[in-house]
Amino acid sequence: MILKKLFVPAFLIATAILHAHTLTAQEKLSSDELLVQARSAAFQQKDYPKAIALCQQALSQSPGYTDIRVFLGRLYFWSDKEDSSRITLDQALRENPSHEDAAVAAASIAYFTNRYKEGLAYCETGLQHHPRSPDLMLQKAKILTAMRDYKPAARLADSLLTIDPKNTEARALSGRIRDYAASNRIGISYDYTHFDKQFSDPWHLISLDYGRQTKYGSIIGRVNYTNRFKTDGVQFEVDAYPSIAKNFYAYVNFGYSADDVVFPKYRGGFSLYANLPKSFEADLGFRYLNFGNDTWIYTGSIGKYYKSFWFNLRAYVTPDDDRISHSYSFTTRYYLGGADDFLHLSLGYGISPDDRTQAIQLNNNYKLLTNRISGGYRFTHRKLNVFLINAGFARVEYLPKTKDNQFTAGIGYQRRF
Structure with missing residues (x-):
C-alpha cells in the first residue's frame, strides 16, 4: 500500500519531467529545423494544423524569416483559411518586396x-x-488566359518556352491558348490516298476552313470536297470548343453531306476535356456517323506533357449487335519551339472516326483490320503562318485474309489574323 502511494506521485513527476524535457528540446530546435518538420507534417503526414503550429513557433523565434511566412500562407490556404492566407502573404511581401516565392504564392x-x-x-x-522568373511568367500567363486576354498570354508562354524549353506546364498551357491568340484564322489542306489493290483510283480530299474566337470559345466552319470511288462529294461541318470552367473545355462537332456515297450523311461528336495536375490531360466523349444506319462510337484518351514531348493514348469502342469493335492510337509530338512547331509520330490499330481521310471505310460490312503508322512536321513562319506536311502507311485487311498496302500524304496551310 505504501509502495502504491509512492508510485503514483513518482509517475506524475517523471511524466512532467519528460514533458518538460520534450518542450525544452523542441524550443532548442532552430527555425530551419522547425520548417523542415513543418514540411514533413504537411506533405508526408497531411497534418496541416501541426504544420501551422510549427511555422508559428519558428516565426516566434525568427519573425523576419520570409520563407517560413510564405509557407505558412500556403498552409492557411490549404486549410481553407483564405483571409489568414492573404494577410500572411501580404505581410511577407511588405517585409520583403523582392521575395520571388512570396509573389508566386500570392499570385x-x-x-x-x-x-x-x-x-x-x-x-x-x-x-x-x-524579369526572367519562370514561375512568375507562367502564373501571369495562366491569369491572362483566365481573363481571356489570349494574345499577351500566348506571347508570354512563348517567351517562357524560349527561356525554359523543357517546362512541361508552360508547354501544355501554350498548346491550349494558341488557338485563342488570333481572333480569326483560315486554312486549306489537301490529302492524297493511294491503294495497291483495294481501289483502282486514288482518293483526294480538300478542306477549306474558317475559325473565329468568341467569348464562348472558338468556332470553326469547314467545307470538305472529295473524290472517292470515282465520285465527287461535298460535306459541311462545324466544330466548336466551348470553355466550360478553368480546367475544362469541350469539343462539339456536327457535319452534313448529301453525297452519302463518299461521306457519312450526318456526323457528330462531343468530348469533355480536363486539364489535370502534373501536365496530364484527359477526355471522354462519343462520335456519331450515319451511313443510312446509326453508328455510335465512344472514345477517351489520356495525354501527358513531358519536357519537349507530348504523349497521347486514345481508344475508340463501337458496340455492335454481335460484337464490340475497338481501335487505338498512340501519338507523340516533339516540340521544336512554340505550340505550332513540332514533329509528330502516330501508331494505330483500326480506323479512327476522327480521320476524315479514312472514316468512310467504317461503312464496311467487314470490320477492317488495320495497322498504321504516320508522321509529319508542323511549323510556323513569322508566327501567323502555319504549315504542315504529313505522310503515312497502313496495312489493311479489307476482306478475310486479303490485305492491301495504303499510302497517304498531305499538306496544309493556315493563316491567323
Missing part, C-alpha cells in the same frame, strides 16, 4: 480564388525584381 492563390486583377498585380510586381 497563385489569387488565381485559384478568381481574383485575377489582384493576381496580375502580384505577378507584375514580382517580375520587376525577377
Whole structure:
C-alpha cells in the first residue's frame, strides 16, 4: 500500500519531467529545423494544423524569416483559411518586396480564388525584381488566359518556352491558348490516298476552313470536297470548343453531306476535356456517323506533357449487335519551339472516326483490320503562318485474309489574323 502511494506521485513527476524535457528540446530546435518538420507534417503526414503550429513557433523565434511566412500562407490556404492566407502573404511581401516565392504564392492563390486583377498585380510586381522568373511568367500567363486576354498570354508562354524549353506546364498551357491568340484564322489542306489493290483510283480530299474566337470559345466552319470511288462529294461541318470552367473545355462537332456515297450523311461528336495536375490531360466523349444506319462510337484518351514531348493514348469502342469493335492510337509530338512547331509520330490499330481521310471505310460490312503508322512536321513562319506536311502507311485487311498496302500524304496551310 505504501509502495502504491509512492508510485503514483513518482509517475506524475517523471511524466512532467519528460514533458518538460520534450518542450525544452523542441524550443532548442532552430527555425530551419522547425520548417523542415513543418514540411514533413504537411506533405508526408497531411497534418496541416501541426504544420501551422510549427511555422508559428519558428516565426516566434525568427519573425523576419520570409520563407517560413510564405509557407505558412500556403498552409492557411490549404486549410481553407483564405483571409489568414492573404494577410500572411501580404505581410511577407511588405517585409520583403523582392521575395520571388512570396509573389508566386500570392499570385497563385489569387488565381485559384478568381481574383485575377489582384493576381496580375502580384505577378507584375514580382517580375520587376525577377524579369526572367519562370514561375512568375507562367502564373501571369495562366491569369491572362483566365481573363481571356489570349494574345499577351500566348506571347508570354512563348517567351517562357524560349527561356525554359523543357517546362512541361508552360508547354501544355501554350498548346491550349494558341488557338485563342488570333481572333480569326483560315486554312486549306489537301490529302492524297493511294491503294495497291483495294481501289483502282486514288482518293483526294480538300478542306477549306474558317475559325473565329468568341467569348464562348472558338468556332470553326469547314467545307470538305472529295473524290472517292470515282465520285465527287461535298460535306459541311462545324466544330466548336466551348470553355466550360478553368480546367475544362469541350469539343462539339456536327457535319452534313448529301453525297452519302463518299461521306457519312450526318456526323457528330462531343468530348469533355480536363486539364489535370502534373501536365496530364484527359477526355471522354462519343462520335456519331450515319451511313443510312446509326453508328455510335465512344472514345477517351489520356495525354501527358513531358519536357519537349507530348504523349497521347486514345481508344475508340463501337458496340455492335454481335460484337464490340475497338481501335487505338498512340501519338507523340516533339516540340521544336512554340505550340505550332513540332514533329509528330502516330501508331494505330483500326480506323479512327476522327480521320476524315479514312472514316468512310467504317461503312464496311467487314470490320477492317488495320495497322498504321504516320508522321509529319508542323511549323510556323513569322508566327501567323502555319504549315504542315504529313505522310503515312497502313496495312489493311479489307476482306478475310486479303490485305492491301495504303499510302497517304498531305499538306496544309493556315493563316491567323
